Amino acid sequence: MQRELFIYYRIAAADLAAACAALQPVQQALCAMHRGLQARLLRRPETSSDGMCTLMETYRFDHDAPGVSDSVQAEIDAAAGAALRPWLQGVRHVEVFVEIPCAW
8 A cells, every 4th residue: 555644734824935945855865765755845835924834745666566564654754854964843744545445
């Protein structure tokens, strides 16, 4: 079953550019190490009244590759968590979802 990761957290909006610059090479390296891994970084369009923004990393493999294993998830958590540590406001929340095979 295809396991996909959705990891969300908050950072100060003023730190957005620095956090993105720190995370981008980490995501590129992870994708280079794990053939078929796709990584994205998203944000909520609004900034909260306290000047925070919510970011979300997503990780999935191509359909012809296995889903995100526990060991790959641990690598993602360690690498991305370390890169973002200076800007995190709270914890990174990891959610795991699996694809539902539907015949439309």
